[in-house]
Amino acid sequence: MTVTKILCRHTETLPKETMEFLRGIAEDYAKVKAAVYERYSGIKNMNRLTPVFDIQREMRASGLRAQLNLPVVYYELAVSEAVTNIKTNWSRIKDKIRQEIRDRENLTADERKYMRTILKIDSVYWAVLNRRNYEMPQNMQGIEIDAHRLNNLLCRLTRKFLVKPKVRGANQFKVTPAGYKYKDGGIYLVSRLPRRRIFLPLKDTLVTNRQIRINIDDNRARIQIPVDVDTKENNSADSVYIYVGYKDALTLSNGHIYGKGLENLVTPETERLNAKNRERSKVRMFSERQAEAGEYAKAERIVKNNLGKKKYEAQKSRAREQTQNYINTEINRMIEDENPGRIFIAKPALKKRVKSFVKAINRGYARSFAGYIRRRLAEKCRVLGIDFVMVGVRDARKICSKCGAEGICDREGFHCASCGYKDTPANNAAVNIEKAALEMEKI
Ligand SMILES: [Zn+2]
Numbered sequence: 001m002t003v004t005k006i007l008c009r010h011t012e013t014l015p016k017e018t019m020e021f022l023r024g025i026a027e028d029y030a031k032v033k034a035a036v037y038e039r040y041s042g043i044k045n046m047n048r049l050t051p052v053f054d055i056q057r058e059m060r061a062s063g064l065r066a067q068l069n070l071p072v073v074y075y076e077l078a079v080s081e082a083v084t085n086i087k088t089n090w091s092r093i094k095d096k097i098r099q100e101i102r103d104r105e106n107l108t109a110d111e112r113k114y115m116r117t118i119l120k121i122d123s124v125y126w127a128v129l130n131r132r133n134y135e136m137p138q139n140m141q142g143i144e145i146d147a148h149r150l151n152n153l154l155c156r157l158t159r160k161f162l163v164k165p166k167v168r169g170a171n172q173f174k175v176t177p178a179g180y181k182y183k184d185g186g187i188y189l190v191s192r193l194p195r196r197r198i199f200l201p202l203k204d205t206l207v208t209n210r211q212i213r214i215n216i217d218d219n220r221a222r223i224q225i226p227v228d229v230d231t232k233e234n235n236s237a238d239s240v241y242i243y244v245g246y247k248d249a250l251t252l253s254n255g256h257i258y259g260k261g262l263e264n265l266v267t268p269e270t271e272r273l274n275a276k277n278r279e280r281s282k283v284r285m286f287s288e289r290q291a292e293a294g295e296y297a298k299a300e301r302i303v304k305n306n307l308g309k310k311k312y313e314a315q316k317s318r319a320r321e322q323t324q325n326y327i328n329t330e331i332n333r334m335i336e337d338e339n340p341g342r343i344f345i346a347k348p349a350l351k352k353r354v355k356s357f358v359k360a361i362n363r364g365y366a367r368s369f370a371g372y373i374r375r376r377l378a379e380k381c382r383v384l385g386i387d388f389v390m391v392g393v394r395d396a397r398k399i400c401s402k403c404g405a406e407g408i409c410d411r412e413g414f415h416c417a418s419c420g421y422k423d424t425p426a427n428n429a430a431v432n433i434e435k436a437a438l439e440m441e442k443i
Contacts, residue, residue: 002228003382011186011221012201021191021198022216023170028068029078030170035064036082041164046090047126052083071190073179077211081174085165093161094119100157114145115154128154169313172215182207187223189214234385236341240334241434243396243426244345244373249327250334251426253434258337259330259373262323266369269319280307323369331376335384342387343377344437346396346429393429393436401431 014022039045040055048054056079059065065075101107101115117137118125127134128151136147179190181197185205188197206225213224241253246266249259283306291299348370381388397414400407405418407428414428415421423431 029173032078033082043129077174231385243430253430258334396429
């Protein structure tokens with residue numbers, strides 16, 4: 001069996017003109033995406049996103065490509081990438097609505113079923129949002145519900161959660177295979193001028209015939225290349241049960257810990273960002289006051305001199321990369337040391353939508369790397385032929401892994417008043433995950 005893996009290759013340091021070319025393409029690429037978001041992310045076009053050809057045809061006819069003078073090999077991918085993101089956006093919206101459906105206590109079982117059914121069938125959901133007629137789905141026929149009221153609720157919830165996707169930074173773009181060529185130890189990219197190509201020297205060459213992504217750094221580029229790799233044969237019969245945490249990245253039910261002290265990397269950076277953001281919002285308020293007083297030039301100057309995004313974002317992404325490197329190294333070390341045939345982790349808990357009024361806490365959560373760790377683990381397992389299993393566990397941190405009673409998790413760790421058991425919260429949770437996994441295997 002083969003799986004696709006994304007490899008990353010840095011170019012050599014690039015001359016100024018090359019960097020300008022890359023930035024120009026990335027900027028136009030972002031403009032195309034923004035145009036697609038503008039036109040197609042609303043409720044009117046929700047049912048037209050798959051297949052992507054219609055939108056591609058319309059975008060081709062829109063004249064935007066000629067206006068930007070952006071070669072087809074970039075333009076088409078900008079369009080399809082934007083459509084993919086709109087689709088992801090819709091599934092996120094639906095997830096949020098489903099959560100509301102579950103949490104609202106005044107809905108009956110039939111009403112919940114009706115709303116979930118509508119969300120499942122795009123053409124019907126579209127009709128509801130656009131106030132068109134539709135045929136009642138088969139499984140709801142003959143069931144008495146106030147469809148009108150429920151449709152209104154669906155519309156309201158959609159309006160609440162529908163946010164147009166945003167283009168985040170213009171520093172990357174994709175190229176179709178027709179747009180690049182390997183030669184002379186690097187790749188030649190199609191430029192805006194006919195028959196002229198731009199050369200990106202690579203430290204090592206990796207040949208592929210797939211779409212590649214170019215990321216732009218300060219004075220060089222990073223190229224993401226998908227390659228098919230054979231999955232390794234894995235004969236190990238060992239299972240490991242892992243709690244993914246904030247304090248330490250991976251705690252195993254056998255007591256081993258990998259990614260120890262992850263929080264020492266994450267917490268100072270979170271605190272630094274919080275302090276920085278407080279400072280920035282003070283400056284912003286000051287500038288707004290100047291603007292209110294009619295001092296527009298001054299207000300603008302304050303923003304320009306103090307609220308630059310470049311350095312702020314660069315520092316943020318450097319810290320993030322450092323943390324991600326640490327996580328990856330530790331995942332590799334875990335797999336090497338434990339040689340598992342199967343890895344069990346807990347299914348991520350659906351977050352309750354209770355917003356904390358303490359912004360710093362919200363931001364702390366937002367900077368949690370748990371999602372990243374899970375994704376990397378899953379990918380590693382895929383490539384190495386390790387079974388990756390998510391187990392549903394309720395309150396893995398709260399329940400005592402010895403006796404099953406509800407215990408207390410605080411600064412001191414986990415302790416159970418019922419049987420007196422004491423442990424670290426992570427280890428207690430890992431043992432609970434092991435128990436749940438073994439229970440699941442029995443069935
Ligand atoms: Zn106990």
